[in-house]
Amino acid sequence: MVELFTPQLDTIFHALGDATRRHMLSDLASGERTVSQLAEPFSISLAAASKHIKALENAGLIRREVRGRTHFCRLEPGPLASAHEWLSHYQRFWTGRLDALEELLRREDTLKSPSPNRDDTKGDDR
Amino acid sequence: MVELFTPQLDTIFHALGDATRRHMLSDLASGERTVSQLAEPFSISLAAASKHIKALENAGLIRREVRGRTHFCRLEPGPLASAHEWLSHYQRFWTGRLDALEELLRREDTLKSPSPNRDDTKGDDR
DNA sequence: CAGATATTCAACCGCATGGTTGAATTATTC
DNA sequence: GAATAATTCAACCATGCGGTTGAATATCTG
Numbered sequence: 001m002v003e004l005f006t007p008q009l010d011t012i013f014h015a016l017g018d019a020t021r022r023h024m025l026s027d028l029a030s031g032e033r034t035v036s037q038l039a040e041p042f043s044i045s046l047a048a049a050s051k052h053i054k055a056l057e058n059a060g061l062i063r064r065e066v067r068g069r070t071h072f073c074r075l076e077p078g079p080l081a082s083a084h085e086w087l088s089h090y091q092r093f094w095t096g097r098l099d100a101l102e103e104l105l106r107r108e109d110t111l112k113s114p115s116p117n118r119d120d121t122k123g124d125d126r
Numbered sequence: 127m128v129e130l131f132t133p134q135l136d137t138i139f140h141a142l143g144d145a146t147r148r149h150m151l152s153d154l155a156s157g158e159r160t161v162s163q164l165a166e167p168f169s170i171s172l173a174a175a176s177k178h179i180k181a182l183e184n185a186g187l188i189r190r191e192v193r194g195r196t197h198f199c200r201l202e203p204g205p206l207a208s209a210h211e212w213l214s215h216y217q218r219f220w221t222g223r224l225d226a227l228e229e230l231l232r233r234e235d236t237l238k239s240p241s242p243n244r245d246d247t248k249g250d251d252r
Numbered sequence: 253c254a255g256a257t258a259t260t261c262a263a264c265c266g267c268a269t270g271g272t273t274g275a276a277t278t279a280t281t282c
Numbered sequence: 283g284a285a286t287a288a289t290t291c292a293a294c295c296a297t298g299c300g301g302t303t304g305a306a307t308a309t310c311t312g
Contacts, residue, residue: 006145013148017139018270019132022212029216035289048271050290055269069279069288077219084213086148090155091210093203144300161259174301176260181299195258195309 008060009086012079015059020044021052028062028075035071134186135212138205141185146170147178154188154201161197 015021024038039049053073056062060079065072141147150164165175179199182188186205191198 006148009148010143010145013139013143017136017143019136020270022132022135022139025216029219036287044270045272046289047273047291051270054290066289069277071289075216075219077216080213080216081220084210084217087206087210087213090151090201090203090206093155093201094207146300162257170300171302172259173261173303177300180260192259195307197259 008079009082011055011059012061012083015055015061016083018052018055021056024052024056025061025075028073032072032074035073038073134205134208137181137185138187138209141181141187142209144178144181147182150178150182151187151201154199158198158200161199164199 016025020042023041024033027033027038027041035050035053036046038053039046042049053062053064057064057073060076062073063076065074142151146168149167150159153159153164153167161176161179162172164179165172168175179188179190183190183199186202188199189202191200
């Protein structure tokens with residue numbers, strides 16, 4: 001179907017909406033990192049970093065493996081793929097390319113006939 | 127550089143982190159909508175919808191054109207493309223494929239250290 | 253002009269967020 | 283066993299968010 005599991009997208013996009021967390025992800029792109037390593041570039045407390053990491057973990061964006069007293073984090077690609085896929089749905093808007101489905105929708109729109117979904121024909125045109 | 131203009135990504139991803147706003151965007155994908163039309167599917171006040179719309183506008187995700195007393199909103203693809211592009215940096219993690227940028231980074235990496243893959247254990251004792 | 257329509261503004265509420273600090277937990281090391 | 287290291291927990295604080303309601307601002311219409 002067109003729509004993904006939206007509550008997950010909520011937490012994924014929310015996690016991505018913070019520069020610190022995006023930076024952590026980009027750090028994790030080059031390999032496994034411990035909590036302290038992830039926290040190091042920022043001038044925030046370790047507790048604050050821990051919360052960020054938990055947000056990422058909660059969104060499924062990273063996975064944590066505890067070895068001894070150290071927590072190692074690794075990137076988990078699935079949710080990133082989901083977000084990417086959701087955005088791909090709008091790709092036609094910046095590429096200008098239409099696929100079959102979009103062409104259909106667009107045809108209806110230019111014909112100005114009542115759409116299948118919402119027939120708000122009460123509005124005047126200009 | 128790998129990173130886009132991060133403050134913009136903050137607001138873009140934040141705007142996308144709400145199901146109501148994502149729904150509005152998907153509505154706008156089939157064409158121009160007024161504020162009331164955008165608000166209609168949800169059981170929230172018009173003022174609340176207005177705030178959502180302002181968040182989308184603020185992130186540059188939509189553009190507003192006022193004709194008479196009615197505000198028409200249209201999708202603005204640029205920021206969506208930015209978000210999509212940012213996520214694309216991580217595409218290799220779920221496709222297993224390397225893009226050009228990654229190949230470059232990786233080439234540098236393999237030149238520096240013998241470890242070919244992403245395990246860069248730097249001087250870690252034990 | 254009066255009234256209806258479309259939308260925003262302003263004040264408020266409850267709750268989540270991102271930050272802090274200090275104590276607690278768990279694991280390693282001497 | 284005691285000290286140190288890695289991380290979380292708990293309490294707290296300021297700020298922002300998503301929601302509400304009621305008034306305000308334009309604009310269209312009769």
